Amino acid sequence: MNGTPLENLWTFETKNFTIRCDALVEHDADLSWDETGEVAEKINNGTYDLFCAAVSVHMNGREVSCNYLGGCIYEDAKDFVSKYRDEYFRDMVRTAVAEARVEVAQLQSIELKA
Numbered sequence: 001m002n003g004t005p006l007e008n009l010w011t012f013e014t015k016n017f018t019i020r021c022d023a024l025v026e027h028d029a030d031l032s033w034d035e036t037g038e039v040a041e042k043i044n045n046g047t048y049d050l051f052c053a054a055v056s057v058h059m060n061g062r063e064v065s066c067n068y069l070g071g072c073i074y075e076d077a078k079d080f081v082s083k084y085r086d087e088y089f090r091d092m093v094r095t096a097v098a099e100a101r102v103e104v105a106q107l108q109s110i111e112l113k114a
Helices: 038-044 087-108
Strands: 005-013 017-024 049-059 062-074
Touching (some): 049 087, 062 087
Antiparallel strands (some): 005 017, 017 049
């Protein structure tokens, strides 16, 4: 996972896998749509959280996939995963898990030679 973590928003663990959703520092938010400046002001005064969401899948501690969504703006970053079960969050989990399955299958198909 690339980026500076702000906080962990959600974690799901099994015996061999961990799926995480983290809020990362957002460096290049496009607020060009904020014509009045109201959203930028609320971000600056702490009313809104601005972050990049990162959903990562780890197998036995090794990251095997990660999916990012920048420009997330919520009253509380945890709302991204908890309060509304945001469609973006569900899609990111599905995508990261699907990519992890492909990666693990590719790893399992590697033939090691002595």
